[in-house]
Amino acid sequence: MSSSPSLATEDSVTSKRSSIGLQMVCNADCVISNVVAKWPGSVHDSRIFRASEIYQCLSQGEFSGVLLGDRGYGCQPFLLTPFTDPQEAQQAYNHAHARTRARVEMTFGLLKARFHCLHKLRVSPVRACDITVACAVLHNVACLRKERAPRVPPAMDWDNPAIFPDDDSGRLLRDQYVLNYFS
Known part of the structure; x- marks a missing residue:
């Protein structure tokens, strides 16, 4: 499972007292392969994902493989949850x-x-989204150039209950992973 891309959404930036929801998919090397920064921070993770292009591509079988998401997402054949x-x-x-x-x-x-400006932007929400995506691109450039990464505090458990129910086929696939690799 270590090569599976992971999906997460978080309130990434604060802009003029509004937060921006940021959805990211990255690999084990922390290279970002998909970023969506356009939703208000009040929008639930699952809603952002279901409206994203990557969700459409995965649900229509255009991409193979699976993403890993927290309990805030419903288990799907292409999105495995705990x-x-x-x-x-x-x-x-x-x-x-x-x-x-x-x-x-x-x-x-x-x-x-790496980009301290993301902690508190004093720009319009639209501009904050553009800056956030630009920072993600520059982050990838730094990763590919093997630039030394800044020190990061330990990860926290961000799991929250799903508001979208699990999909039966997603649960079956997750059960198959458990049977094949963890039993």
Whole structure:
């Protein structure tokens, strides 16, 4: 599971007292492969994901593979989430899932550590979104050039209950991962 891209959304920047929801997909090297910065911070993670282009492509089978998301998302065949009340093998899955997903949370931390302006922008929300995406691009350039990353505080558990229910086929796929790799 260590090569699976991870998905996360967080209130990334504050702009004139409004927060901007930032959705990111990154790999184990903290390189960002997808970023969406256009939603108010009050919009739920699952809503941002369901309206995103990557969701459309994944749900229509245009991309293969799976993303890992926290409990704020419903389990889908292309988006695996942790078990809420795990049994023994499911606990091992949840542990591997959390360790893998930690990379996206670390990437948020790296982005904010590398670009301190993201902590408090004094620009319009539209401009804040543009700046955030530009910072994500520059972060990727720094990663590809192997620039030394700034120090980041330890990751926190950002899981929250899903408002969109799990998909049956997503649960079946997640169960198959547990059976194949964690039992």
